[in-house]
Amino acid sequence: MKQGLGTQLRHLIELLDGAVQQAYADAGLDYRPRYTPVMKVLAQQKTATVGELAELAGITQPAATQTVALMKKEGLLLVAASDDDGRQRVVRLSKQGQALLPHLQACWQATKHAADSLDAELAFPLSECLAQAIAVLEQRSFGDRIRAASKKVRLTP
Template sequence: MKQGLGTQLRHLIELLDGAVQQSYTDAGLDYRPRYTPVMRALAQQQSATVGQLAELAGITQPAATQTVALMKKEGLLLVAAGDEDGRQRVVRLSEQGEALLPQLQACWKATKRAADSLDAELAFPLSECLAQAIAVLEQRSFGDRIRAANKKVRP
């Protein structure tokens, strides 16, 4: 039986994230792969609001909010009220987060080399296929496509 797209994507994520998580463990790090987009954004930009982090990291605002909360709890981030708008939360790396960066960057380089080797073995690079799928879905959402498909099957 052919697996559906969602099942295939979940399985692919399990295969990738599981290996990346293991690489952090092997490096002696207690670190989750889901933190990486936020860590990378803050490594490039010293501080950002949660909304800015979501945009910089390419994740949704709810995902950024949840990730920031987890990372703060683990001591990787500091969160403070914004200078201009006290309702905004400004996020930056803690000393612990800063100290972790060199080890993480080494892991990220190895992960990039592994991803490049995967792309090289495929008929077409997975990274390009994913980027194209994201771009197409940003133009017309999967929800819109499901609604259109439902209209075609109803009498």
Template sequence: MKQGLGTQLRHLIELLDGAVQEAYAEAGLDYRPRYTPVMRALAGGQPHTVSQIAAAAGITQPAATQTVALMMKEGWLLAQASPSDARQKLLLLSPQGKRLLPKLQACWRATAAAADGLDAELPHPLSDILARAIAALEQRPFSERIRQAKE
């Protein structure tokens, strides 16, 4: 029986995230792969709002909010009031986040090299296929495609 697209994607993510999580552990980091888009957005040293992080990371605001909450609980981030709007919180790397950033960046470089190697083994680079699939779904959402398939 052929697996559905969602099942295949979940399995792919499990394979990738499991290996990346293992690489972090081998580097002595207690760190989750889901933190990476937030860390990358804040790595430049400038504070960001959750909305800015979501936009920079290419993730939804609810996903960014949830990830930021976990990261603050684990000591990776700090929040401060915005000088222009006290209702708005600005997020920045904590001393722990800044201290571990070089180790993380080394892991990210190794992960990118491994991804490049995987792309080279495939008839069509997975990163290109994923980018094209995302663009197609942004143009015409999957929910619309499902509705049309029911007609």
């Protein structure tokens, strides 16, 4: 039986994230792969609101909020009210987060080389395929596609 798209994607994520998580452990780091988009933004921007983090990291606002909360709890981030708007929270790396950056950057470089190696062995580079799929789905969501397909399919009781 052919696996569905969602099943294939979950399995792919398990294969990729599991290997990345193991690479961090092998490097002696207690670090989750989901933190990487936030860490990379803050390594460049120094500070950002949660909304800016979400936009710059390419993740949803709820994902950014959850990730920031986890990272703050682990001592990687400092979060304070904005001087301009007290309702907004400004996020920056803590000393612990800053100290971790050089080790993470080495891991990220190795991960990039591994991803390039994977792309080179595929008939169609995965990174390009994923970028194209994201762009197409941003134009017309998968939900819209399901609704359109449901109109063509007649369900019987």
